[in-house]
Amino acid sequence: MLFLLGEGRTPSDPKPSILRDNRFLVLAPELPKNDFQGAVQVAELALNQFGPDIIVGDSRGGAVAMNVGSGQTPLVLLS
Numbered sequence: 207m208l209f210l211l212g213e214g215r216t217p218s219d220p221k222p223s224i225l226r227d228n229r230f231l232v233l234a235p236e237l238p239k240n241d242f243q244g245a246v247q248v249a250e251l252a253l254n255q256f257g258p259d260i261i262v263g264d265s266r267g268g269a270v271a272m273n274v275g276s277g278q279t280p281l282v283l284l285s
Contacts, residue, residue: 208258209234210249212265221264221284233258237270244274253279 209222209232217234223234235252237245247271251259260280263271268283 207232208249208256208261210237210245210261210263210267210270212238212267213239215264215267237267242270242273245270249274282283 207225207230208282209225211219211222211234216236222232222234233256234250235248237248253274253276258279261271261274261276262282262284263269264284268285271281271283
């Protein structure tokens with residue numbers, strides 16, 4: 207899964223870490239702060255390279271997820 211975190215969060219934060227600990231393959235790129243369009247570009251690059259089965263967006267990551275060209279990839283949006 208592609209896990210898009212909120213602003214100021216890191217790939218080692220609890221939510222993606224718990225998923226990894228439960229044997230999910232999780233890519234959680236660090237999104238640039240104060241640069242929404244840059245965050246969308248990072249997310250789209252990860253989406254194109256990784257080809258996840260699902261995209262999870264948490265907080266600001268949810269807004270980023272809604273702005274990537276996800277095609278048929280399902281989105282799960284949190285808080």
